[in-house]
Amino acid sequence: MDFDFFFQQLINGITLGGVYALIALGYTMVYGIIQLINFAHGEFFAAGGYMGVILISYLASQGLHPYACLAISLVLSMAYCALLAMAVEQLAYKPLRQASRLAALLSALGMSIFLQNGLMLTQGVYDRAYPTEITSGGFEIGAVSVSYMQIFIVALTAALLVGLNILVFRTRIGRAMRATAQDKVMSALVGINSNRIIAITFAVGAGLAAAAGIMVGLYYGSVNYTMGFVPGIKAFAAAVLGGIGNITGALVGGLIIGMVEIFAAGYISGEYKDVFAFIILIGVLYFKPTGIMGENVDDTRV
Amino acid sequence: MTIRESKRLWLACGVGLAWFLLLLWPMLGIKPTGLEFGQTFTVFGYVAVAAVFIMFFYQVKEAGYLDSVGTPLKNATGIVGKVYEKTPRWLLLSIVFAAAVTYPLVTGRYAHDVAISVLIYVCLGLGLNVVIGLAGLLDLGYIAFYGVGAYTYALMSLHFGISFWLCLPIAAFVAAIAGCIIGYPTLRMRGDYLAIVTLGFGEIVRLILNNWMSLTNGPNGILSIPRPELFGYDFRSLSSMYYIILGIAMVTILAVYRLNYSRIGRAWEAIREDETAAELMGVNTFLLKLLAYAMGATFAGFAGAFFAARMKFVGPESFTFLESAMVLAMVILGGMGSIPGVILGVLALVALPELFREFEMYRMLVFGGAMTLMMLVRPAGIWPAKRVGRRSEEAD
Numbered sequence: 055m056d057f058d059f060f061f062q063q064l065i066n067g068i069t070l071g072g073v074y075a076l077i078a079l080g081y082t083m084v085y086g087i088i089q090l091i092n093f094a095h096g097e098f099f100a101a102g103g104y105m106g107v108i109l110i111s112y113l114a115s116q117g118l119h120p121y122a123c124l125a126i127s128l129v130l131s132m133a134y135c136a137l138l139a140m141a142v143e144q145l146a147y148k149p150l151r152q153a154s155r156l157a158a159l160l161s162a163l164g165m166s167i168f169l170q171n172g173l174m175l176t177q178g179v180y181d182r183a184y185p186t187e188i189t190s191g192g193f194e195i196g197a198v199s200v201s202y203m204q205i206f207i208v209a210l211t212a213a214l215l216v217g218l219n220i221l222v223f224r225t226r227i228g229r230a231m232r233a234t235a236q237d238k239v240m241s242a243l244v245g246i247n248s249n250r251i252i253a254i255t256f257a258v259g260a261g262l263a264a265a266a267g268i269m270v271g272l273y274y275g276s277v278n279y280t281m282g283f284v285p286g287i288k289a290f291a292a293a294v295l296g297g298i299g300n301i302t303g304a305l306v307g308g309l310i311i312g313m314v315e316i317f318a319a320g321y322i323s324g325e326y327k328d329v330f331a332f333i334i335l336i337g338v339l340y341f342k343p344t345g346i347m348g349e350n351v352d353d354t355r356v
Numbered sequence: 357m358t359i360r361e362s363k364r365l366w367l368a369c370g371v372g373l374a375w376f377l378l379l380l381w382p383m384l385g386i387k388p389t390g391l392e393f394g395q396t397f398t399v400f401g402y403v404a405v406a407a408v409f410i411m412f413f414y415q416v417k418e419a420g421y422l423d424s425v426g427t428p429l430k431n432a433t434g435i436v437g438k439v440y441e442k443t444p445r446w447l448l449l450s451i452v453f454a455a456a457v458t459y460p461l462v463t464g465r466y467a468h469d470v471a472i473s474v475l476i477y478v479c480l481g482l483g484l485n486v487v488i489g490l491a492g493l494l495d496l497g498y499i500a501f502y503g504v505g506a507y508t509y510a511l512m513s514l515h516f517g518i519s520f521w522l523c524l525p526i527a528a529f530v531a532a533i534a535g536c537i538i539g540y541p542t543l544r545m546r547g548d549y550l551a552i553v554t555l556g557f558g559e560i561v562r563l564i565l566n567n568w569m570s571l572t573n574g575p576n577g578i579l580s581i582p583r584p585e586l587f588g589y590d591f592r593s594l595s596s597m598y599y600i601i602l603g604i605a606m607v608t609i610l611a612v613y614r615l616n617y618s619r620i621g622r623a624w625e626a627i628r629e630d631e632t633a634a635e636l637m638g639v640n641t642f643l644l645k646l647l648a649y650a651m652g653a654t655f656a657g658f659a660g661a662f663f664a665a666r667m668k669f670v671g672p673e674s675f676t677f678l679e680s681a682m683v684l685a686m687v688i689l690g691g692m693g694s695i696p697g698v699i700l701g702v703l704a705l706v707a708l709p710e711l712f713r714e715f716e717m718y719r720m721l722v723f724g725g726a727m728t729l730m731m732l733v734r735p736a737g738i739w740p741a742k743r744v745g746r747r748s749e750e751a752d
Contacts, residue, residue: 089548090548091548091551091552104383105382105383108382108383108386111388112388112391114388115388115389134379134382137378141379145728146731150731153731153735154735155547155548156494156547157731157735158731159547159548160684160727160728161727161728161731161732163496163681164685164723164724164725164726164727164728164730165728167678167723167727168721168727168728169724170720170724171718171720171721171724172383172721173383175718175721176380176383176384283677284559287552287555287556290552291556294549294552325566326563326567328559332556332557332560333560335556336553336556336557339545340544340545343549
């Protein structure tokens with residue numbers, strides 16, 4: 055067995071898995087709080103990736119250091135996607151809180167198509183490349199090569215996860231979020247403004263997705279307006295795998311999906327790598343719909 | 357409407373527009389060469405004018421100034437409705453039928469092309485209508501069956517030289533089997549999870565079509581698929597192809613109509629309204645849900661075989677998720693569970709955009725927007741089905 059190849063794949067898998075975990079967190083938090091599969095979440099991810107390209111290339115042309123460009127763009131893109139998500143929530147989901155689940159799901163699907171095409175119309179159908187002075191560079195341990203970008207992605211993912219953990223488990227807003235997820239009516243009775251909490255949840259989830267979008271852009275070197283769809287579904291698979299509504303679960307699920315994808319591409323077949331994520335999704339939903347770390351939910355919710 | 361309410365409405369409109377500008381400008385206005393404003397403000401201007409116009413219209417309507425126009429209009433539609441009620445069904449249907457038959461004789465090539473794609477989507481929409489409208493199973497991978505039908509005809513006719521007419525039932529049968537294969541593992545799921553699993557299956561089928569080089573020729577697709585032939589008559593012209601799809605669409609409409617009002621259709625509706633109650637009343641939900649998938653897939657298989665024959669080419673990019681979403685949008689827009697509704701939905705989303713060809717870029721944008729808007733203002737569609745309830749598990 056070729057260990058160098060194995061470790062190389064392991065590193066790639068961790069990098070990609072962390073990114074999927076970040077997207078999955080948005081799905082899981084939104085589902086946990088209003089039981090809606092937010093199809094448009096993949097589009098927030100794509101919009102984040104585009105915002106990254108736009109801002110980095112603009113700031114770089116103004117003569118800033120590439121890493122400073124990256125840092126500023128990251129923060130601005132996250133803010134942008136948070137605003138976008140709040141607008142989408144306000145327009146397409148809030149009026150449907152009392153409507154049937156199907157109506158909300160289709161509204162989300164419509165929003166996803168709308169945003170994807172909005173992105174195409176404003177940014178064009180062709181790939182946009184990230185500047186190479188940011189994406190290149192790295193070192194080697196033995197025969198295993200690690201790029202600076204991979205280290206950056208893993209570090210940023212970890213930092214964002216720690217930040218999210220603090221937000222959810224250490225702050226008043228986080229407590230209100232958890233309370234709303236558990237019981238909307240009761241939390242409203244004790245004075246929590248559930249509409250505000252839902253808006254904040256959307257904003258936080260989209261912010262994480264935007265960061266993931268930039269990281270995927272850096273990892274693959276370019277972005278495309280259709281990039282939101284497949285990673286969105288894979289991240290949803292990760293959220294389901296980990297147990298939807300569970301934040302630790304999303305992280306574990308994301309890492310598993312990332313690993314499976316990279317190892318399947320490396321050892322089985324590169325063309326069919328996406329199929330394995332879908333098979334995991336279907337398998338988990340078939341055999342254990344509550345996921346690895348999810349608690350047993352009422353049958354009717356499934 | 358009081359002044360205060362009106363003020364709040366305009367304030368909300370203003371905030372919304374400001375927010376929109378905030379989202380639009382970074383996407384359009386930041387260029388590596390510098391910041392740019394012209395294009396953003398042109399787009400923003402159009403949207404703002406449209407929004408203000410809609411708001412104004414809404415206010416005038418709420419204030420009752422339009423009653424002088426609205427009330428006679430309502431009366432008029434009432435009268436039309438009464439006339440429609442009184443006219444015998446066979447008369448209306450024969451008028452529609454005569455118009456459909458004479459259509460290619462009085463129109464040109466381009467119109468034939470549009471009519472053919474309308475009829476293909478009618479078949480697809482009605483097939484999906486069986487699955488989602490009657491049985492209440494949300495299927496986001498429906499286009500996979502269309503793909504299976506198209507590839508079945510393409511491969512059968514090229515490798516074995518089987519004629520179109522024999523392939524039509526074979527394609528439908530193969531698609532129905534694919535429907536059962538996809539349907540079987542999803543039978544335990546409901547609602548959102550079902551949607552996402554069918555989406556996954558649809559993507560798997562597309563990836564297989566895209567990557568199984570030896571069978572499907574991968575992304576290059578299959579070329580030079582033969583046109584149908586009947587007793588030596590070659591359906592070379594577009595108008596003769598129109599008659600084939602018209603026949604298929606009519607069979608589909610008739611079949612879906614008969615299914616809807618059969619015992620099976622009733623059972624599907626029972627499952628849609630309340631699965632647990634239906635099961636308790638002795639409906640075999642397992643078999644009937646599987647049958648719904650198979651029936652829906654059958655019509656998609658017909659449409660797929662025709663599509664392959666009409667285009668003389670099949671490739672995996674014709675069967676993407678977006679295509680599924682489009683068919684779904686047609687069913688939703690028209691009205692789930694209602695046959696005239698679905699046909700209306702197809703006309704609205706296929707024929708109308710042809711009239712505005714120069715705006716073709718905005719087509720999918722409008723699809724998405726229309727889908728969301730429809731859910732917000734009229735979730736049952738333009739021509740809703742007569743009997744639709746609400747699933748019991750969604751009531752809480």
